[in-house]
Amino acid sequence: MLKVEEQQPVQFSAALIEKAEEIVKRYPEGKQKSALLPILHEVQAELGWLSPNAMDKIAEFLSIEPIEVYEVASFYSMYFLKPQGKYVLEVCRTGPCCLVGAEKLMDHLEKSLGVKENEVTSDGLFSWRGVECLAACGYGPVLQIGPEYTFYENLNEQKVDDLIQDLRKK
Amino acid sequence: MSDKVKVTIDGITVEVAPGTTILNAARQIGGDIVPPAMCYYSKLEGSGGKCRTCIVKVSKGSEKDPRPMPKLVASCRTTVMDGMEVQNITSPEVIEARSGVVEMLLINHPLDCPVCDQAGECDLQNLGYEHGLQKTRYEFERRTFERIDIGDKIQLHMNRCILCYRCVFTADQITNKRVHGILNRGDHSEISTYIQTAVDNDFSGNVIDVCPVGALTDKTFRFKNRVWFTKPIDAHRDCPTCSGKVTLWYKGEDVLRVTARKDIYGEVEEFICNTCRFDKKKTADWTIEHPTQISDTSVIASNHYDTLKPLPVIQDNARLQEANRVELEKTTKF
Amino acid sequence: MARKLLLEHINVPDIHTFDVYRQKGGYRAVEKALKTLTPDEVVEEVKKSGLRGRGGAGFPTGMKWSFLAKPEGVARYLVCNADESEPGTFKDRYLMTHIPHALIEGMIVSSFALGAHTSYIYVRGEMMPQIRILEKAIAEAKNAGFLGKNILGTGYDLELYVQPGGGAYICGEETALLESLEGKRGNPRIKPPFPAIAGLYGCPTVVNNVESIAATVPIINDGGDEYAKIGIGRSTGTKLISASGNLVRPGVYEIELGLPVEEFIYSDEWCGGIANGKRLKATVAGGSSVPVLPANLTLKLANGDPRLMSYESLSEGGFATGTMMGSGGFIAFDEDQCIVRNTWNFSRFYHHESCGQCSPCREGTGWMEKVLHRLEYGHGKMSDIDLLVDVSKKIEGNTICPLGDAAAWPVASAIRHFRDEFEWHVKEPVKSLNTNYGLANYAEPIAKAVSTEN
Numbered sequence: 001m002l003k004v005e006e007q008q009p010v011q012f013s014a015a016l017i018e019k020a021e022e023i024v025k026r027y028p029e030g031k032q033k034s035a036l037l038p039i040l041h042e043v044q045a046e047l048g049w050l051s052p053n054a055m056d057k058i059a060e061f062l063s064i065e066p067i068e069v070y071e072v073a074s075f076y077s078m079y080f081l082k083p084q085g086k087y088v089l090e091v092c093r094t095g096p097c098c099l100v101g102a103e104k105l106m107d108h109l110e111k112s113l114g115v116k117e118n119e120v121t122s123d124g125l126f127s128w129r130g131v132e133c134l135a136a137c138g139y140g141p142v143l144q145i146g147p148e149y150t151f152y153e154n155l156n157e158q159k160v161d162d163l164i165q166d167l168r169k170k
Numbered sequence: 171m172s173d174k175v176k177v178t179i180d181g182i183t184v185e186v187a188p189g190t191t192i193l194n195a196a197r198q199i200g201g202d203i204v205p206p207a208m209c210y211y212s213k214l215e216g217s218g219g220k221c222r223t224c225i226v227k228v229s230k231g232s233e234k235d236p237r238p239m240p241k242l243v244a245s246c247r248t249t250v251m252d253g254m255e256v257q258n259i260t261s262p263e264v265i266e267a268r269s270g271v272v273e274m275l276l277i278n279h280p281l282d283c284p285v286c287d288q289a290g291e292c293d294l295q296n297l298g299y300e301h302g303l304q305k306t307r308y309e310f311e312r313r314t315f316e317r318i319d320i321g322d323k324i325q326l327h328m329n330r331c332i333l334c335y336r337c338v339f340t341a342d343q344i345t346n347k348r349v350h351g352i353l354n355r356g357d358h359s360e361i362s363t364y365i366q367t368a369v370d371n372d373f374s375g376n377v378i379d380v381c382p383v384g385a386l387t388d389k390t391f392r393f394k395n396r397v398w399f400t401k402p403i404d405a406h407r408d409c410p411t412c413s414g415k416v417t418l419w420y421k422g423e424d425v426l427r428v429t430a431r432k433d434i435y436g437e438v439e440e441f442i443c444n445t446c447r448f449d450k451k452k453t454a455d456w457t458i459e460h461p462t463q464i465s466d467t468s469v470i471a472s473n474h475y476d477t478l479k480p481l482p483v484i485q486d487n488a489r490l491q492e493a494n495r496v497e498l499e500k501t502t503k504f
Numbered sequence: 505m506a507r508k509l510l511l512e513h514i515n516v517p518d519i520h521t522f523d524v525y526r527q528k529g530g531y532r533a534v535e536k537a538l539k540t541l542t543p544d545e546v547v548e549e550v551k552k553s554g555l556r557g558r559g560g561a562g563f564p565t566g567m568k569w570s571f572l573a574k575p576e577g578v579a580r581y582l583v584c585n586a587d588e589s590e591p592g593t594f595k596d597r598y599l600m601t602h603i604p605h606a607l608i609e610g611m612i613v614s615s616f617a618l619g620a621h622t623s624y625i626y627v628r629g630e631m632m633p634q635i636r637i638l639e640k641a642i643a644e645a646k647n648a649g650f651l652g653k654n655i656l657g658t659g660y661d662l663e664l665y666v667q668p669g670g671g672a673y674i675c676g677e678e679t680a681l682l683e684s685l686e687g688k689r690g691n692p693r694i695k696p697p698f699p700a701i702a703g704l705y706g707c708p709t710v711v712n713n714v715e716s717i718a719a720t721v722p723i724i725n726d727g728g729d730e731y732a733k734i735g736i737g738r739s740t741g742t743k744l745i746s747a748s749g750n751l752v753r754p755g756v757y758e759i760e761l762g763l764p765v766e767e768f769i770y771s772d773e774w775c776g777g778i779a780n781g782k783r784l785k786a787t788v789a790g791g792s793s794v795p796v797l798p799a800n801l802t803l804k805l806a807n808g809d810p811r812l813m814s815y816e817s818l819s820e821g822g823f824a825t826g827t828m829m830g831s832g833g834f835i836a837f838d839e840d841q842c843i844v845r846n847t848w849n850f851s852r853f854y855h856h857e858s859c860g861q862c863s864p865c866r867e868g869t870g871w872m873e874k875v876l877h878r879l880e881y882g883h884g885k886m887s888d889i890d891l892l893v894d895v896s897k898k899i900e901g902n903t904i905c906p907l908g909d910a911a912a913w914p915v916a917s918a919i920r921h922f923r924d925e926f927e928w929h930v931k932e933p934v935k936s937l938n939t940n941y942g943l944a945n946y947a948e949p950i951a952k953a954v955s956t957e958n
Contacts, residue, residue: 076670
């Protein structure tokens with residue numbers, strides 16, 4: 001349970017609000033709650049994670065209770081309820097990817113980044129975690145990086161190191 | 171077409187209104203053939219289907235389509251059809267599956283009945299007594315959560331929760347604003363408000379009454395007494411907010427707690443307001459009606475209304491007296 | 505070469521654009537359906553085709569459509585299930601990435617058949633690139649007059665939207681998907697009522713898999729009867745198979761149903777055999793939820809006849825010696841793979857993905873995972889093996905939705921066929937941490953017909 005004083009005030013950009021208004025129009029009158037999942041993605045893309053204040057603001061925007069937003073955001077695995085690294089490397093850890101070396105790749109990632117799963121590197125740039133099947137079993141091992149969920153396939157240790165280097169330079 | 175449909179449960183036939191569920195048809199028959207229900211609550215729309223304790227076997231679908239249903243079904247959410255035949259306690263398959271469900275409900279339960287205020291009126295305790303194993307087969311650390319107060323009158327022991335969703339439906343349907351809900355998923359699911367906030371409205375205390383276990387308890391009654399040492403008395407008052415019809419739980423002269431009146435299936439007859447529940451604990455606040463009817467099988471009934479005497483049938487029969495000698499000696503000591 | 509209906513033009517440059525797709529004959533099915541057929545005639549063609557749901561359950565699509573309630577004045581919805589998350593399955597991603605207009609064309613034809621004027625494609629949130637591709641393709645189709653008001657001047661209106669999920673395997677279950685689309689937690693609904701009566705927003709709704717919807721395009725173009733000529737028996741048409749694991753050429757293949765499994769694995773036209781010159785130990789033929797089979801039972805039925813890639817042949821022998829077509833996620837395990845470890849891995853997946861609504865699945869999936877973890881890491885007991893079988897039985901059939909069965913089957917089948925490997929993990933706790941049990945006798949020819957009781 002979170003203490004209220006831990007909350008930070010949030011501001012949504014004009015572009016985000018415009019996007020949210022466009023999303024709501026996809027559903028019939030009175031069914032604006034349907035926009036919740038897409039809007040959570042948009043807010044997370046802008047803020048990096050979903051703070052309680054951000055979720056309260058979404059609730060207000062959609063005319064629903066805040067608890068309805070918390071319930072949904074905590075159910076789905078893609079929504080971050082805590083701050084993350086700028087780049088979250090999500091490696092598939094399910095069966096078929098493990099047949100072709102996903103577990104070794106995660107061990108390597110832990111060593112390369114120097115942080116355990118779900119921890120953030122000291123420069124704030126990276127965190128990583130194993131996630132369940134990403135539906136790319138024929139191209140494993142795979143990883144994805146939000147918010148656009150760019151996909152990297154047929155990975156090995158060298159490719160992952162190169163990727164980390166590229167991201168550092170960005 | 172007749173306006174009633176016929177359904178047979180464990181060999182007993184009853185005629186019920188179309189649209190009745192198997193569970194409610196069974197309740198119309200009553201007795202042992204009524205499936206236990208941990209999540210279904212007739213007063214809460216959308217409840218049921220989740221705990222799976224009320225599963226039964228439909229051995230004949232209906233007169234029109236007599237095929238049996240391929241799987242056991244949740245009797246609380248399956249509507250009867252004309253000519254349907256259902257097996258509950260007459261089906262070993264149902265008993266086995268139900269004991270499996272009870273085992274699942276208990277593997278992460280703390281089994282802290284000795285320090286739980288719900289003990290003695292707990293549906294899970296009853297279910298475990300009837301269907302549970304003597305020993306757990308689960309050898310891993312149990313799931314734990316911190317105990318939290320949701321408001322100053324209600325305590326949430328998430329460890330004991332079986333995720334029946336009744337308290338969520340209650341908040342949705344009889345209060346004006348729901349601030350608690352189910353967070354996370356799978357076996358990490360928990361009842362929570364997420365951010366620290368009080369559940370505060372006139373009817374919030376009803377979540378205590380609907381909770382089938384000791385997950386939501388009345389802080390004003392916390393550790394005051396074991397329920398089987400208290401005497402329930404029906405009483406009412408002229409309440410501006412609710413019906414004012416309650417049960418007062420006495421110990422000696424003192425009202426230790428106030429609850430809504432419950433029927434034989436443990437469901438409240440009418441929801442009551444927080445003022446009646448938490449703030450009116452003097453006999454003078456109430457018009458006393460009569461002792462509450464308590465089921466003979468409840469531990470609450472075993473203590474107080476009669477002094478412990480051997481049953482008449484035993485008093486008349488020397489062989490039974492001999493067979494029950496140890497118990498009879500105990501009763502004479504009291 | 506085998507006939508291709510869905511992937512015929514997959515290698516044409518820029519086939520993902522409207523213009524190229526149209527040049528290659530795209531959107532003919534929309535023209536044919538909207539201009540020359542009634543909605544009921546479209547449903548009839550799909551019924552005649554014998555098309556079975558490609559998402560996993562294999563229920564006849566035309567029949568599902570005919571159950572849709574049509575009360576006067578109530579909206580009807582078509583929702584495409586693109587929440588592809590079954591381990592081993594990645595065909596829908598492939599189709600949406602490379603030939604998105606095939607799905608959109610199918611959505612228009614199917615929506616027309618069902619009388620839906622607003623339809624949604626629910627794509628798993630992780631497939632954000634595919635969501636962008638679909639959004640672009642929808643804009644192109646709309647621009648060309650195939651979506652929106654008065655499509656091709658026929659008076660038929662259709663709006664099509666893409667909805668992202670939030671990361672939950674359970675949303676592949678159709679009622680959980682509808683809950684999610686309504687902005688709620690992905691808890692499967694208690695049925696009845698079925699979506700055909702009360703689905704999205706309480707209105708009659710059909711939910712179909714990406715591949716099923718895309719398959720309506722060749723069905724309308726060539727006619728249901730032509731489609732039904734392809735395949736074998738009640739397994740008509742072509743099927744996308746996602747091949748993964750230790751294969752020379754993993755990937756997505758369109759096969760004519762009825763192809764021998766042996767040919768699919770070893771022929772150079774398909775997977776090209778087991779990678780690195782190793783031998784096949786086991787397969788999961790239809791996505792992680794279906795029973796795992798040892799190599800010998802993968803290639804041959806219990807009576808020694810070749811096993812085919814069809815709904816019937818894959819399930820021949822029931823769970824004693826067969827498996828299921830499922831979603832067509834074909835995972836091959838070579839001789840170095842550990843069945844116990846993989847079973848634990850799958851079990852962790854189902855534990856992670858259980859919605860937590862009903863008690864047998866919420867508690868049982870975690871229990872199985874913990875016991876399997878203990879076995880895999882050398883702390884198991886002999887009694888754990890029977891305990892797993894018993895727990896799996898207590899979940900199977902007793903849950904709200906099929907996730908409970910999907911979690912139970914892989915465990916039960918692994919123990920059914922590979923019990924000696926589980927026992928070895930108990931007897932050799934240290935050795936089993938560093939080495940694998942290996943091929944054992946799983947790839948030997950079938951010695952005797954295996955008992956079909958279970």
